[in-house]
Amino acid sequence: MGPTDMPLKEADDRYIIFDNHMHLNPKGRFLDAVDMFLKAGGDTFNLVNLPDNSLGNDLYYETLYERTVSMSRIIREEKEFDLPVTLGPYPLDYFRIKETGKDPIEEMKRAIDLACRYISEGEANAIGEIGRPHFPVPEEILDASNSIILYAMERAAELHCPVILHTDDLNEEGYRLLERMAEHAGLDREMVVKHHALSQDLSIETQIRRSLLASKSNARIASLSGKPFLLETDYVDDPALGWKVIPPDSVPRRAIMLKSGPGNWEAVFSQAFRTIPIELFGEDKFKAFL
Numbered sequence: 001m002g003p004t005d006m007p008l009k010e011a012d013d014r015y016i017i018f019d020n021h022m023h024l025n026p027k028g029r030f031l032d033a034v035d036m037f038l039k040a041g042g043d044t045f046n047l048v049n050l051p052d053n054s055l056g057n058d059l060y061y062e063t064l065y066e067r068t069v070s071m072s073r074i075i076r077e078e079k080e081f082d083l084p085v086t087l088g089p090y091p092l093d094y095f096r097i098k099e100t101g102k103d104p105i106e107e108m109k110r111a112i113d114l115a116c117r118y119i120s121e122g123e124a125n126a127i128g129e130i131g132r133p134h135f136p137v138p139e140e141i142l143d144a145s146n147s148i149i150l151y152a153m154e155r156a157a158e159l160h161c162p163v164i165l166h167t168d169d170l171n172e173e174g175y176r177l178l179e180r181m182a183e184h185a186g187l188d189r190e191m192v193v194k195h196h197a198l199s200q201d202l203s204i205e206t207q208i209r210r211s212l213l214a215s216k217s218n219a220r221i222a223s224l225s226g227k228p229f230l231l232e233t234d235y236v237d238d239p240a241l242g243w244k245v246i247p248p249d250s251v252p253r254r255a256i257m258l259k260s261g262p263g264n265w266e267a268v269f270s271q272a273f274r275t276i277p278i279e280l281f282g283e284d285k286f287k288a289f290l
Helices: 031-039 060-079 093-099 104-120 139-159 172-185 199-203 216-225 250-259 265-281 283-289
Strands: 018-023 044-048 085-087 126-131 163-166 192-197 209-213 230-232 235-238 242-244
Touching: 018 031, 018 192, 018 230, 018 250, 018 265, 031 060, 044 060, 044 126, 060 085, 060 104, 085 104, 093 104, 093 139, 104 126, 104 139, 126 139, 126 192, 139 163, 139 172, 172 192, 192 199, 192 230, 199 209, 199 216, 209 216, 216 230, 216 250, 216 265, 230 250, 230 265, 235 242, 250 265, 265 283
Parallel strands: 018 044, 018 235, 044 085, 085 126, 126 163, 163 192, 192 209, 209 230
Antiparallel strands: none
8 A cells, every 4th residue: 555545534533634625516527526525535625606707797696605505505415514615706806897887896895795694694604715816906906805805804703704815925014914904804813814825825924824725745845834724725616627726636635645744744634634624614514523
């Protein structure tokens, strides 16, 4: 048996092999992608709504959110495990809304309010992925995006839920800005998650959670850093594009790799696959795995 064939659960069943960011599509691989994750040793994942411009602009968020929540219900029923759900307006929606002649800030705030309704009703667990475009934009769009982040943080503080952020790559000052925004909103910094963080971000001292793409190099670097982190695939279930960003079985495969690697895998597992997911989404969401 090679190192990548080692059973994930042979040492300790206290861990929750958790993918912090996955997008599914009922018209894509959907349950086949879930099966791929489970067969590799995964337990559960954060289901994040997948933008879909084919839906049109009328009732866009109502349709998108209900589709996402419906998928979570199907997964719970057919695969018999619970999972967190994240709903929110994607940062690039700004441009789509602008083309319709509507105010992007107001429409995206309305989308955040709708996500909060699902959260308050127990159908969702986090606001996201919201934030800023990951490429250079004019100052007015950057300011608008920051105002949307701040609003989401204020609503998250009311609901005691996480905010999952999609942003440009951040340096130390970028993380400090997010910390100040969270403080202003009354939201604990630990409830802010930088989705698609870089491995070098772990050298920055911050309480903001960093969720790294589960590539082999990221997992190795992060496991040796001694810093807490989450792993994610950011899997996009688009049948026309194949495995975009990385396949849905990547997190459990990286977990197997880390168990046979040079770092302290138990310390890594304790944070990425137990403590941080529970602190973000609540112990009740994972009680079946504990």
